[in-house]
Amino acid sequence: MSSGTFVDRIDPFAKRSLKKKTKKSQGSSRYRNTQDVELQVLPLLKDVPSSEQEELFIRKLRQCCVAFDFMDPVADLKGKEIKRATLNELVEYITAGRGVLTEPVYPEIIKMISANLFRTLPPSDNPDFDPEEDDPTLEASWPHLQLVYEFFLRFLESTDFQPTIGKKVIDQKFVLQLLDLFDSEDPRERDFLKTVLHRIYGKFLGLRAFIRKQINNIFLRFVYETEHFNGVGELLEILGSIINGFALPLKSEHKQFLVKVLLPLHKVKCLSLYHAQLAYCVVQFLEKDATLTEPVVRGLLKFWPKTCSQKEVMFLGEIEEILDVIEPAQFAKIQEQLFRQIAKCVSSPHFQVAERALYYWNNEYILSLMEENNQVIMPIMFPALYRMSKEHWNQTIVTLVYNVLKTFMEMNSKLFDELTASYKAERQKEKKREKERDELWKRLGEMEIGHKRQQAAGGALAK
Amino acid sequence: MRCRFTLRSRRSSTMLRSGARHPDADEGASTSGERDCRTRQLHATLAEYLQLEHKFQPKLCLPANGENGEVTTGARDGAAHVLRCLKVWFDLPADVLISAINLFDRFLTKMKVRPCHIPCITVSCMNIAMDEHAAVTKTSRKVTVEELVSVSQSACTAGDVARMSRVIADKLSLAERCSVTAIHWLRLLRTLVARAAAELQLRALVLPESELINLLEIAVCDAGCVNSRTSELALVLVYHQLEKELVELSRAAAEGAGEGQAVPEDAYYLYEFAAQLQAHCHMTDASLVSARNLVRGVISRYEARQAAPQRQRLVWRLSERTLKVLRPTDRLTSLLPTIEEQHFAVDVTPKRTRSGSESSESEETSDWPRSPVLPVYCDN
Numbered sequence: 001m002s003s004g005t006f007v008d009r010i011d012p013f014a015k016r017s018l019k020k021k022t023k024k025s026q027g028s029s030r031y032r033n034t035q036d037v038e039l040q041v042l043p044l045l046k047d048v049p050s051s052e053q054e055e056l057f058i059r060k061l062r063q064c065c066v067a068f069d070f071m072d073p074v075a076d077l078k079g080k081e082i083k084r085a086t087l088n089e090l091v092e093y094i095t096a097g098r099g100v101l102t103e104p105v106y107p108e109i110i111k112m113i114s115a116n117l118f119r120t121l122p123p124s125d126n127p128d129f130d131p132e133e134d135d136p137t138l139e140a141s142w143p144h145l146q147l148v149y150e151f152f153l154r155f156l157e158s159t160d161f162q163p164t165i166g167k168k169v170i171d172q173k174f175v176l177q178l179l180d181l182f183d184s185e186d187p188r189e190r191d192f193l194k195t196v197l198h199r200i201y202g203k204f205l206g207l208r209a210f211i212r213k214q215i216n217n218i219f220l221r222f223v224y225e226t227e228h229f230n231g232v233g234e235l236l237e238i239l240g241s242i243i244n245g246f247a248l249p250l251k252s253e254h255k256q257f258l259v260k261v262l263l264p265l266h267k268v269k270c271l272s273l274y275h276a277q278l279a280y281c282v283v284q285f286l287e288k289d290a291t292l293t294e295p296v297v298r299g300l301l302k303f304w305p306k307t308c309s310q311k312e313v314m315f316l317g318e319i320e321e322i323l324d325v326i327e328p329a330q331f332a333k334i335q336e337q338l339f340r341q342i343a344k345c346v347s348s349p350h351f352q353v354a355e356r357a358l359y360y361w362n363n364e365y366i367l368s369l370m371e372e373n374n375q376v377i378m379p380i381m382f383p384a385l386y387r388m389s390k391e392h393w394n395q396t397i398v399t400l401v402y403n404v405l406k407t408f409m410e411m412n413s414k415l416f417d418e419l420t421a422s423y424k425a426e427r428q429k430e431k432k433r434e435k436e437r438d439e440l441w442k443r444l445g446e447m448e449i450g451h452k453r454q455q456a457a458g459g460a461l462a463k
Numbered sequence: 464m465r466c467r468f469t470l471r472s473r474r475s476s477t478m479l480r481s482g483a484r485h486p487d488a489d490e491g492a493s494t495s496g497e498r499d500c501r502t503r504q505l506h507a508t509l510a511e512y513l514q515l516e517h518k519f520q521p522k523l524c525l526p527a528n529g530e531n532g533e534v535t536t537g538a539r540d541g542a543a544h545v546l547r548c549l550k551v552w553f554d555l556p557a558d559v560l561i562s563a564i565n566l567f568d569r570f571l572t573k574m575k576v577r578p579c580h581i582p583c584i585t586v587s588c589m590n591i592a593m594d595e596h597a598a599v600t601k602t603s604r605k606v607t608v609e610e611l612v613s614v615s616q617s618a619c620t621a622g623d624v625a626r627m628s629r630v631i632a633d634k635l636s637l638a639e640r641c642s643v644t645a646i647h648w649l650r651l652l653r654t655l656v657a658r659a660a661a662e663l664q665l666r667a668l669v670l671p672e673s674e675l676i677n678l679l680e681i682a683v684c685d686a687g688c689v690n691s692r693t694s695e696l697a698l699v700l701v702y703h704q705l706e707k708e709l710v711e712l713s714r715a716a717a718e719g720a721g722e723g724q725a726v727p728e729d730a731y732y733l734y735e736f737a738a739q740l741q742a743h744c745h746m747t748d749a750s751l752v753s754a755r756n757l758v759r760g761v762i763s764r765y766e767a768r769q770a771a772p773q774r775q776r777l778v779w780r781l782s783e784r785t786l787k788v789l790r791p792t793d794r795l796t797s798l799l800p801t802i803e804e805q806h807f808a809v810d811v812t813p814k815r816t817r818s819g820s821e822s823s824e825s826e827e828t829s830d831w832p833r834s835p836v837l838p839v840y841c842d843n
Contacts, residue, residue, distance in 0.1 A: 202802045241799040279791035317791050355785050362779040402614055403777040406548045410771040417677060
């Protein structure tokens with residue numbers, strides 16, 4: 001009979017599972033086989049008369065539609081080189097030349113770009129890819145892709161570029177496919193995409209609403225479903241330049257976007273990857289319309305991190321940036337809730353959180369706002385500060401707490417004295433209550449002992 | 464008509480009513496014999512304080528501004544505030560604070576010091592005051608010199624403070640017993656007035672010591688009050704509090720609240736008592752009135768909750784990790800050029816003339832979701 005059940009024979013520590021799987025070069029139907037026709041070497045554009053250039057240009061573009069397999073480093077070296085040289089030539093051609101962007105050329109350019117860029121992104125080699133820790137998997141066909149992106153950008157930025165012709169070929173379907181590419185793990189690709197999309201948004205007014213809506217969808221999917229998308233930072237950068245250009249008064253749809261999309265982006269675990277760009281967007285909104293301050297601050301307080309200290313520090317940094325530009329009237333509206341949260345942060349056992357919160361008192365503008373409203377803020381902050389002055393383990397924090405208390409004393413001595421006195425009175429009461437409780441337990445304990453002794457002494461004596 | 468200071472007055476029968484007890488009465492002084500003994504003790508203390516008063520009286524003449532590199536009144540007040548903050552921080556008794564400020568003022572009276580030495584001198588005075596207090600109360604010090612130095616951010620070492628303390632002690636010829644400061648005067652005069660009030664059966668007058676001491680702290684933190692005679696300062700404070708309570712009582716009586724008694728006429732005999740004290744201590748009308756005005760000014764500023772004119776420059780030290788990224792946008796290295804809404808965008812390439820049809824607003828369809836419920840997938 002077999003030696004035991006199947007389950008017993010599974011050995012979780014078999015060396016087998018530790019052996020690294022060698023990457024098998026997977027053939028892909030995307031790439032042409034070597035049996036196909038080799039790329040023909042065409043004459044250089046500068047060597048042909050200008051009347052023939054358009055046709056040659058188009059032929060070269062079509063040639064570049066052929067894709068090569070870079071996963072296999074030795075396949076088709078000659079073809080790859082021809083394509084690379086051609087692409088290079090094309091980049092120079094549209095950069096230098098005038099009048100080369102004729103109408104027939106537009107669809108050919110878009111076809112070439114589509115053929116090269118639009119592809120299903122492969123699943124990540126590292127299924128546990130942590131964008132903060134791990135190096136990204138770079139795009140293997142970058143030698144060609146880079147030139148295609150370069151070409152695309154020069155095309156869009158060319159002085160000869162005509163959006164009226166361009167809009168026939170750069171349509172919603174094209175933009176949608178472009179947006180999908182933002183999930184690429186290769187940061188160089190995302191950087192190009194960012195600039196490309198920025199230019200497209202700038203030049204095609206008819207596509208703007210569509211682009212915004214699609215970005216909206218990507219973000220919402222990211223926040224509420226997948227928590228995975230590599231291009232959030234780049235898209236936010238583009239949005240930053242869009243927000244910066246909003247006309248006043250702000251359209252309500254933009255305000256909705258701020259509250260329903262930008263604020264929830266703060267919830268995601270990997271916030272640190274795009275926090276700089278996100279904070280910039282938020283602050284730009286507030287600079288455009290100060291009345292948005294209240295919903296923004298309320299939103300941030302709602303999403304305040306409860307278990308991740310690093311995120312708390314980030315939030316505190318963002319709040320300071322918001323306070324840097326806040327109007328005094330708006331400050332008065334949010335001060336109570338905000339400082340209640342700050343009081344909690346100051347009491348945090350995580351020294352970085354406490355530190356970052358206390359550093360607000362080194363900001364002259366914030367200090368002036370606090371001074372104007374000290375009768376509201378001091379009572380909120382005082383108990384936490386006073387407690388921390390006696391309890392915190394970290395000497396740096398204790399020094400910062402001293403600074404803050406001294407600042408408060410200089411701001412309003414009378415209030416400071418009142419708060420000190422009432423805090424002490426509270427503590428006395430608490431101590432008294434604790435003492436009474438201890439006494440009660442002691443008495444109960446003694447009664448219990450007494451009762452047991454009575455019982456032990458004899459049943460007749462026991463009640 | 465100035466009569467010799469005594470608790471006896473024309474209305475001796477009311478004042479020496481025996482058996483009467485007042486909440487403020489000294490503990491256990493139930494018999495008139497014990498009370499008389501206590502009275503004699505107080506009188507003796509008063510005489511002693513009067514004799515020693517001039518020894519502990521500062522006489523500062525500091526400029527208002529520091530053009531000649533001198534210590535200004537502002538700097539002196541700043542030092543007093545540092546001492547007050549340290550008192551709160553370390554939970555020290557008010558005696559230590561008043562004593563420390565007194566030492567500071569006396570030292571500055573005797574020596575012309577440079578502004579850069581003020582922090583060290585300040586901490587050293589606190590250091591001496593703490594030692595004195597420990598000696599008098601026969602308790603050990605709660606706070607070390609090192610702690611004092613590090614918390615106060617005075618940029619000197621414990622050794623500097625120890626040396627400076629010796630210099631100060633030497634210059635001021637500090638005797639074994641601790642100084643007789645404003646707080647001693649305050650307590651003494653308060654006790655005397657409270658006993659006088661008790662004899663007049665004025666149970667409603669409390670004169671809480673803690674409040675008086677708080678006002679004293681505020682007063683001595685202001686350079687304006689420094690040169691007033693300590694006894695005058697104390698007397699003015701006690702009577703300020705007294706007036707406040709009398710006003711409260713008459714207001715309560717007028718509103719019909721409280722015990723319903725009007726302020727008894729006898730209360731105003733306390734002013735006669737003040738006159739007797741004034742005479743006994745040889746306080747001139749002019750200086751007393753001046754002290755009263757100074758104190759009123761300080762207290763009114765305090766009640767108005769004004770910010771202090773001087774603010775200490777504090778050291779804000781952060782950990783490396785936190786300093787690296789203070790504001791999230793610090794990490795942004797570049798920004799994309801702004802795209803104006805409703806306008807053809809300008810990117811890095813040179814401007815080109817606008818083609819009219821492009822700026823048409825009608826092309827832009829605004830289909831941002833308007834309803835509060837956002838569709839996640841939106842098919843075009």
